[in-house]
Amino acid sequence: xxxxxxxxxxxxxxxxxxxxxDLSAMRRAAVASFAQxxxxxxxxEDWKYTSLATTAELSNAWLGSLPLGGKAAATDRTEELIxxxxxxxxxxxxxVRDGFADSGAAAxxxxxxxxxxxSADESLHxxxxxxxxxxxxxxxxxxxxxxxxxxxxxxxxxxxLFIDDPSNAVAQTRxxxxxxxxxxxxxxxxxxxxxxxxxxxxAVTGIELARGARLDxxxxxxxxxxxxxxxxxxxxxxxxxxxxxxxxxxGGALTRNDIVIGINGPGASVNLTGLYLADDKQHIDNHxxxxxxxxxxxxxxxxxxxxxxxxxxxxxxxxxxxxxxDGTDSSQTxxxxxxxxxxxxxxxxxxxxxxxxxxxxxxxTVGQLDEGAIFYxxxxxxxxxxxxxxxxxxxxxxxxxxxxIGECHDFLTRLLDQRLESLVGGQxxxx
Amino acid sequence: MxxxxxxxxxxxxxxxxxxxxxxxxxxxxxxxxxxxxSGKSTFALVIAGQPDYEVTGGTVAFDGRDLLSLEPxxxxxxxxxLGFQYPVEIPGVNNAYLLKAAVxxxxxxxxxxxxxxxxxxKLAREKMAVLDMDxxxxxxxxxxxxxxxxxxxxxxxxxxxxxxxxAILDETDSGLDxxxxxxxxxxxxxxxNPEHAIVLVTHYQRLLDYIEPxxxxxxxxxxxxxxxxxxxxxxxxxxxxxxxxxxANA
Numbered sequence: 096x097x098x099x100x101x102x103x104x105x106x107x108x109x110x111x112x113x114x115x116x117d118l119s120a121m122r123r124a125a126v127a128s129f130a131q132x133x134x135x136x137x138x139x140e141d142w143k144y145t146s147l148a149t150t151a152e153l154s155n156a157w158l159g160s161l162p163l164g165g166k167a168a169a170t171d172r173t174e175e176l177i178x179x180x181x182x183x184x185x186x187x188x189x190x191v192r193d194g195f196a197d198s199g200a201a202a203x204x205x206x207x208x209x210x211x212x213x214s215a216d217e218s219l220h221x222x223x224x225x226x227x228x229x230x231x232x233x234x235x236x237x238x239x240x241x242x243x244x245x246x247x248x249x250x251x252x253x254x255x256l257f258i259d260d261p262s263n264a265v266a267q268t269r270x271x272x273x274x275x276x277x278x279x280x281x282x283x284x285x286x287x288x289x290x291x292x293x294x295x296x297x298a299v300t301g302i303e304l305a306r307g308a309r310l311d312x313x314x315x316x317x318x319x320x321x322x323x324x325x326x327x328x329x330x331x332x333x334x335x336x337x338x339x340x341x342x343x344x345x346g347g348a349l350t351r352n353d354i355v356i357g358i359n360g361p362g363a364s365v366n367l368t369g370l371y372l373a374d375d376k377q378h379i380d381n382h383x384x385x386x387x388x389x390x391x392x393x394x395x396x397x398x399x400x401x402x403x404x405x406x407x408x409x410x411x412x413x414x415x416x417x418x419x420x421d422g423t424d425s426s427q428t429x430x431x432x433x434x435x436x437x438x439x440x441x442x443x444x445x446x447x448x449x450x451x452x453x454x455x456x457x458x459x460t461v462g463q464l465d466e467g468a469i470f471y472x473x474x475x476x477x478x479x480x481x482x483x484x485x486x487x488x489x490x491x492x493x494x495x496x497x498x499x500i501g502e503c504h505d506f507l508t509r510l511l512d513q514r515l516e517s518l519v520g521g522q523x524x525x526x
Numbered sequence: 527m528x529x530x531x532x533x534x535x536x537x538x539x540x541x542x543x544x545x546x547x548x549x550x551x552x553x554x555x556x557x558x559x560x561x562x563x564s565g566k567s568t569f570a571l572v573i574a575g576q577p578d579y580e581v582t583g584g585t586v587a588f589d590g591r592d593l594l595s596l597e598p599x600x601x602x603x604x605x606x607x608l609g610f611q612y613p614v615e616i617p618g619v620n621n622a623y624l625l626k627a628a629v630x631x632x633x634x635x636x637x638x639x640x641x642x643x644x645x646x647x648k649l650a651r652e653k654m655a656v657l658d659m660d661x662x663x664x665x666x667x668x669x670x671x672x673x674x675x676x677x678x679x680x681x682x683x684x685x686x687x688x689x690x691x692x693a694i695l696d697e698t699d700s701g702l703d704x705x706x707x708x709x710x711x712x713x714x715x716x717x718x719n720p721e722h723a724i725v726l727v728t729h730y731q732r733l734l735d736y737i738e739p740x741x742x743x744x745x746x747x748x749x750x751x752x753x754x755x756x757x758x759x760x761x762x763x764x765x766x767x768x769x770x771x772x773x774a775n776a
Contacts, residue, residue: 476631489618
């Protein structure tokens with residue numbers, strides 16, 4: 096059975112019909128590139144578990160309904176979401192709705208942070224060899240660029256709240272982050288849905304860390320359970336740069352995240368963590384690549400997943416140590432907790448080592464809750480459901496312990512507790 | 527308080543308890559001794575409701591109620607406590623959190639108000655002082671990285687906080703050095719009063735030097751073959767379990 100492909104003619108027509116702006120030439124070039132690519136298909140090794148066929152269908156229908164809309168009008172629900180996130184996490188918040196930044200985003204009153212739109216020349220970078228990033232460029236209408244001056248250390252984290260309204264079927268977002276030498280930025284990207292419904296969001300984040308720069312990056316995805324999200328984070332680290340990246344995927348019907356990190360300076364370090372929680376028929380696919388192009392450098396990666404219902408998750412963690420990248424120290428783990436017999440995880444560590452003097456470790460586990468621990472807790476008077484909840488939470492809590500932006504802690508704890516309650520509550524209890 | 531009649535139980539089709547009779551009243555301390563494989567731990571786990579064990583015959587009444595029809599957590603809330611031979615490590619679950627949740631589960635069941643954080647800490651500190659436990663244990667994961675002795679002290683701490691009506695301590699003495707043994711005995715003796723009953727499951731007489739039992743029972747092949755006072759434990763120590771087996775077969 097052949098998968099539904101994205102209709103190139105519809106794409107071309109839709110892009111041609113967009114009003115002229117700074118990004119027009121870039122969009123036209125991207126449409127031409129995309130014609131050679133198309134959406135990834137199940138036949139491609141990197142996409143063998145994740146089908147974009149229904150996403151292509153949704154996109155074709157949207158592209159055919161010209162003219163393409165702007166952002167949906169803000170509803171009470173949108174305002175509520177914005178207020179609740181602002182109240183929960185102390186940060187400079189910018190709001191991006193359906194791919195368009197709300198006006199007034201530019202001024203946050205912190206010295207050393209410049210926020211601008213993105214211009215055509217940097218828009219295709221990163222990910223010009225990645226079809227979904229090119230598709231993003233082909234339809235890109237707006238974006239955000241953060242430039243942090245050398246040595247600047249902002250007082251508060253910067254948060255970007257992406258709110259997608261299903262009345263607008265397809266949205267592209269793009270964020271470029273340049274952190275100057277010895278500067279530091281704490282960046283939160285939080286993606287929520289304005290309401291229930293099918294929608295496709297395609298997000299691209301490009302990160303450049305100069306010498307000695309540090310980025311703490313927390314990405315929280317808690318979208319509606321009919322939503323399809325594809326995201327790609329590309330990061331490049333110069334000498335002594337440091338990236339802490341904490342990724343939380345709780346929502347969505349189909350979610351695919353690609354994180355590609357290039358270590359391009361000695362002394363750089365990467366700390367990458369992820370937590371994915373899935374139930375019903377949710378599908379969450381995390382592909383990460385850490386490219387040790389030069390040594391010495393450290394990368395540590397830990398992803399954890401909890402799956403219930405008939406959910407399916409994928410973890411593919413690639414580490415490539417280039418020839419000559421001696422002194423590389425890399426570790427990677429992926430731990431999975433399956434709460435139902437019908438849930439599935441496909442986990443695959445991939446190590447490619449071309450250097451001699453390296454230390455690389457990886458491991459993956461898949462298991463159920465420990466029955467011995469459940470009985471122990473019950474023997475202390477805790478109900479079965481409470482025991483399960485507690486153990487499941489303990490499994491997830493490991494990723495909160497390494498959270499790089501403390502301001503997110505309480506918000507995430509609440510979010511995780513809510514999600515875990517529905518994951519564990521949905522389990523069938525043995526009679 | 528506890529009436530066990532002709533209890534038969536096993537695991538995976540293996541019958542381990544073959545007709546056990548035991549009667550425990552409030553205020554009493556019983557010691558159940560026996561060789562390895564005689565069914566001591568099975569008895570303790572069956573009373574606590576370990577779901578892997580299947581009861582195939584007999585009855586167990588706790589204050590006149592059918593205990594075997596209750597879930598493990600219901601038994602705990604009714605006031606039964608099992609001190610585990612091998613306490614489980616639960617990383618990520620805070621020791622204080624579990625203690626407080628356990629105490630409140632029992633209090634709710636008894637129709638009492640939940641204990642607040644202040645009262646809880648005060649109580650926990652008192653009990654820990656008796657057991658000679660560092661308060662840092664409260665903030666660690668349940669039994670996570672604890673030594674053998676620390677795990678056993680932690681079991682006794684839980685018991686002390688819960689003040690169970692019936693405490694069954696499964697080989698709580700095994701693997702303890704003399705200081706830990708004394709601390710554990712102190713905790714157990716503190717619970718000793720006319721309202722509470724204690725069943726010590728042990729392989730050795732050593733613990734009984736510190737906690738003096740009212741009754742000693744010898745378990746062999748899944749049932750109690752001999753009962754007596756504390757002198758029976760001394761006799762056992764002297765003559766070994768072979769003597770009991772011979773007596774049972776005679």
